[in-house]
Amino acid sequence: xxxxxxxxxxxxxxxxxxxxxxxxxxxxxxxxxxxxxxxxxxxxxxxxxxxxxxxxxxxxxxxxxxxxxxxxxxxxxxxxxxxxxxxxxxxxxxxxxxxxxxxxxxxxxxxxxxxxxxxxxxx
Numbered sequence: 001x002x003x004x005x006x007x008x009x010x011x012x013x014x015x016x017x018x019x020x021x022x023x024x025x026x027x028x029x030x031x032x033x034x035x036x037x038x039x040x041x042x043x044x045x046x047x048x049x050x051x052x053x054x055x056x057x058x059x060x061x062x063x064x065x066x067x068x069x070x071x072x073x074x075x076x077x078x079x080x081x082x083x084x085x086x087x088x089x090x091x092x093x094x095x096x097x098x099x100x101x102x103x104x105x106x107x108x109x110x111x112x113x114x115x116x117x118x119x120x121x122x123x
Contacts, residue, residue, distance in 0.1 A: 013065045016077035017118055021065065023084050024058035024111065031104075034091045043097045050104045057111040064115065067122040076114035083107045 031051045038044045067073070087103040090096065 014067050014069050014073065014118065016069065016074045017061055017065055017067065017114065020077040020080045020111065020114060021058055021061040023081055024054055024061060024107075027084055027087060027107070028054050028058060030088060030091055038097070046097050046101055050101065053108055054104065057108060057115065060115045061111065061118075064118040064122060067118040070117065070121055072117045073114055073121065076110060076117055079110040080107055080114060083110055 028051055031047055031054065035044055035047055038047060083103070083106050087100065087107055090100045090103045093099075
């Protein structure tokens with residue numbers, strides 16, 4: 001029988017990492033939808049590469065959801081959340097897909113920092 005906490009043995013989710021994870025998953029979905037509006041094959045390739053990269057961070061964050069809260073993780077996860085709206089705006093104008101890549105790179109860097117901090121705390 002699974003306990004009320006979903007079988008986690010009383011552990012609670014790191015709310016900042018959980019929010020970051022949800023936002024990364026939503027970004028993946030938006031990137032996937034943007035392929036339909038891509039202006040050319042090169043843009044589709046770039047978008048596909050970005051999907052792979054964001055998915056890797058979403059997967060890593062998902063594995064760390066039960067790591068304890070810390071101020072550093074919170075700060076870094078909020079940085080990811082703050083960067084995603086800019087990426088979403090860039091996706092709307094795929095004619096400038098180089099800007100999408102730069103925006104996604106900023107999200108990836110921020111996510112990497114949060115994931116590193118959570119990994120260290122979880123060890």
